[in-house]
Amino acid sequence: MTRIPYADSAGQLGVVVELQHAADVFLVDQNNFRKYQSGQRFEYYGGHYNKTPVKINVKGMGRYFLIVRGGGRYRYEFF
Numbered sequence: 001m002t003r004i005p006y007a008d009s010a011g012q013l014g015v016v017v018e019l020q021h022a023a024d025v026f027l028v029d030q031n032n033f034r035k036y037q038s039g040q041r042f043e044y045y046g047g048h049y050n051k052t053p054v055k056i057n058v059k060g061m062g063r064y065f066l067i068v069r070g071g072g073r074y075r076y077e078f079f
Helices: 028-035
Strands: 008-017 023-029 047-051 054-069 074-076
Touching: 008 023, 023 028, 028 054, 047 054, 054 074
Parallel strands: none
Antiparallel strands: 008 054, 008 074, 023 047, 023 054
8 A cells, every 4th residue: 555645734734746747636634535535525725737846735734645646756845
């Protein structure tokens, strides 16, 4: 099983993702991550990106998971 990157937010969180190819890039909170894993409809920050780097910012406390679908290998950094 692939490890899903995550970070804990104390109010604001951002991520920069460098893609090799176009991909879906999402940041989701813990509740929506569970929905994603079980195949349910989920809410997210992000979307489909054709250009790199991708920057996503969220406001809110808690744990946020980075989901990258497609696009091959990628690099990321939370800030």
